[in-house]
Amino acid sequence: MPMHSPLIRRLLTSALPVSMLLASAAGPTSADPMIGTVMNSYGLPGGVETPTAEALPDGTLGGTISVNELARRNNLVFQLHPRITGALRYSRVEGINDHNELGGHIWDRSFDFRYQFLDEQGWRPAMAVGLQDFMGTGVYSGEYIVATKNLTPRLRATLGVGWGRLGGDQRALDFDEGGKPNIDDWFSGSARPFGSLAFQATDKIMLVAEYSNDEYARETEAGFEEAPGNQVNLGAYYTFDQGYQLGLYTLGGDKFGAQFSVALNPRNAPYPSGLEKAPAPVRPRVAPSADPEGWAGHWAQDPTAQPAIQKSLGDALAGEGQQLEAMALSANRAEVRINNTRYIQQAEAIGRTARLMSRALPPSVETFVITSTSSGMATSSVTLKRSDVERLENTEAGQIAAVAQLTDANPRPADMIETEDFYPRFRWRLGPYLDIGIFDPQDPLRYEAGAELRASYEFSPGLVLSGAVRQRALGNMKQRGPGIPGQRGEHYTPEEYVANPANEYFNGVPRVRSDTRMYTGNHNPTVPELTLAWYAQPSSTIYSRVTVGLLERAYGGASGEMLWKRADAPFAVGVEVNRVRKRDFEKPFEFRDYEVTTGMVSFYYELGENYTAQLDVGKYLAGDKGATISLTREFANGWRIGAFATKTDLSDEEFGEGSFDKGITLSVPISWATGSPSRDRASTELSSLSRDGGAKVNVKGRLYDKVRDAQSVKLYDGWGRFWR
CATH class of the missing domain: 2.40.160.40 (monomeric porin ompg)
Structure with missing residues (x-):
């Protein structure tokens, strides 16, 4: 044959x-x-x-x-x-x-x-x-x-x-x-x-x-x-x-x-061992005969003890990039709530916190509970016996993992005392930005660079006002309309495109992404996003987010989301609804006529071997309905590479060349290249074509990314850095 x-x-x-x-x-x-x-x-x-x-x-x-x-x-x-x-x-x-x-x-x-x-x-x-x-x-x-x-x-x-x-x-x-x-x-x-x-x-x-x-x-x-x-x-x-x-x-x-x-290769970092300073060593407790009062726990009756201990521990944690948000302390148990601002693996933040607790707490405290938080939400609690921390410090990380208990965190324990003067908090950062565009036959490589000012103001746990302002300095990105139907290679000028509202539709489909070039080339300051977000936790396994404002460069409005996720489960389910309106191409606080409601039901599953699968089913920006499937792989040092494909009810003719949306996502932690610990990332999405079908609203701070770092699969994948 x-x-x-x-x-x-x-x-x-x-x-x-x-x-x-x-x-x-x-x-x-x-x-x-x-x-x-x-x-x-x-x-x-x-x-x-x-x-x-x-x-x-x-x-x-x-x-x-x-x-x-x-x-x-x-x-x-x-x-x-x-x-x-x-x-x-x-x-x-x-x-x-x-x-x-x-x-x-x-x-x-x-x-x-x-x-x-x-x-x-x-x-x-x-x-x-x-x-x-x-x-x-x-x-x-x-x-x-x-x-x-x-x-x-x-x-x-x-x-x-x-x-x-x-x-x-x-x-x-x-x-x-x-x-x-x-x-x-x-x-x-x-x-x-x-x-x-x-x-x-x-x-x-x-x-x-x-x-x-x-x-x-x-x-x-x-x-x-x-x-x-x-x-x-x-x-x-x-x-x-x-x-x-x-x-x-x-x-x-x-x-x-x-x-x-x-x-x-993600495993071959320029600085394989990192440049972070060594953690403070565990401090073994003295013998009971050397500190009988401390071992007896009488100190817990002193009303000045917890404020002093919380202040001392909070200062020490701040030196490790951890924010001590709240603390509960008794004679034999201590729970701390930490927000990790430095380490790409949450296990490293937990390990360094455990070491510092061994140094700051009186000897009668045997139980350590380290609760990780994100945007005011308690995402998980890791419970350790202090004696295990002392005994296993110089062993491989798997031994401490075997005796640690991971549980869902109580969102509102009555005995937690917030760190004094922790809220409100203001943070800002001024630095460069770089936007790159590829895959355009007329402009195979486009770029724009300039300065970006980002700032956030956290009023209280979970209530955050944040935004960014950009000023272009150089680049060859120019404002341009989408392609003219029937004239391959020809595009509307910006003036032609805005002059006729009918141009904002192609084959009856609104141009929700194919006119993205209309948002580029601005020489005046631009506001990529400006939002007020409220994160909450109705129960230990349910998380919520409401975001209003200028959600992304092309859309503004309101976005609401709820997520169910157990700390020890490899799967999660989420629901998101957005009501958005298209932003003006040049004026940062004005809008165009197009308005739409989108919604998604999302299913997440951690497949093991660092793979995460996600299925989104719902309604997209152009009003089309369908599903997106994505698969992402994450390495222990934070590299993420993924692929996605979206198919909706648009016909091949309505969608245009390609018939469905697909692409590759890449996210590299800055710490991989610099060696210095940081949670900042450089991320990009590469797709072969810019089409209107299967387009989503780009909302920052979605819940799954907020909570997964401190939960079972992701946490244990990075557990090798517990003693770093």
Whole structure:
């Protein structure tokens, strides 16, 4: 039976997604995946252009810029799982005109997935199956099965079979369906072999030779460029420092290219041990004979004792970045309520608090209860015996975890005494900001930089007024209207767009996000958000939020949310309702006519191995109804990488190119790069297209993110830092 028969094609098409899901849920394997040493021009471990069966170290986030005479490829790659590699690509492809038969090139978006289903073991090679450009216009569309084997310690060989572009076929382009899975094309057409050899010439230099089926027929058919002279490609790659690589290569001996690659692994921080100061050591209690009064607990009858102890402990905690909000103290038990403002892992904040309690409290206090708070809400309580803290200080963190008790926190205990003069609190920060825009064919890379002033005023526990003001300093982001229907590549000027209210709808769908560029390019000060938020806790497992004001740059109004979450449970359920109105494009405190009510029911589940799944079902900004599914992975040092997809009741025609919304989210803690402890993050969302379907209101301070840090799965995932 030929490999490209309909039966084999259907089996391969069905097996690949299933195998990826099974791999994600699988436990540790008997051997490690084969790790690649060269990133190819498509951004994945490979030869010069062809794929291999290699992977990257688990969790690696990488990027590659590759330029040759026929294409420029900008690739973002992430090792989603030890066996699953994904890539997002934005390429300038020469020799192809768009709908208007203009330009002589296109800017194309594409996604790749690779699954390494076999490890190298003995005589057996590592093997992988992959999809290239499986959700794009089809420019680079292709599939492959590939095997890689170490022949000697310095020589690695790859042999594979490819379909589509990897098999030398150029599939039909579909500009209208870009961003939609082209399932019918998977493993279709003729299958042809490809292969490569990689030789480790020195510790830093890798030499690669490969046989490729890609003759660049589409890029050269217009006659502006000539095809490579043959199908043998050669490359040399120099690795310098940690994770940086520079490559020079030739396609067919007469086309030349260069590329630069960088690979960042969350586990390889610039400052692996951090730069935070060492915590104060546990202070063992003196013998009862040395302090009989302290051990007897008579001090608890003194009305001046708790204020003095609370003041002393609060000052010590402040030095560790912990805010002592309230305290309850008796002869043998102490509960403290702390707000962690410094450490990315709540376990580190709890561990340092326990050490300081051992130093500040009289010896009769045996029970420590450390309650974590967020925006005035008590999110969990960790109960420890003081004798365990003293006994286990110099052991591994798992031993103290085994004797700690995690429970839901009482939201309003009668015996808690608030720290004097703790409220109201005012905080502010002045610093730079940077906005980046990508994936626009007319402006592939847009940016804007300037100064941002952020401030908050907390009137009482959970009642917070906060906002930001920005002043642009430089950048090439300019105000621009959305695309003109039927005129691909043409956009409304700002004046044209606001002159006719009908322009704010496309195919009957309100432009809730596709006119986002109308909010850019302001040279006057802007107000991204200005809100009053009230967080409350009706019970130990129910949390609530009400936020009013300018919720985000494009919308203002009111947002309400409730969340049910037990401290020891891996799942949660939330409900959110928003009533919002579209903000003016230039004037910060004025609004446009569009107004809508949105609502979501959200389900959260911590899958283990640092994965969190979320399902949102409800009504979106454009009035469409549907669901969003997202999967996020978080590492112990705070890195988060995720992917999401949204499908609503909009038809393909109403939604536009892509048919559904999808993208990648990335959040990197500032402490990873600086080494200094901080809860600040640099976050971004990368989506292939800006569409109106499936759009949500961007409300800051949603409840799940507020409470999960101090609860079971997330807390214990970071428990290794308890004694840091």
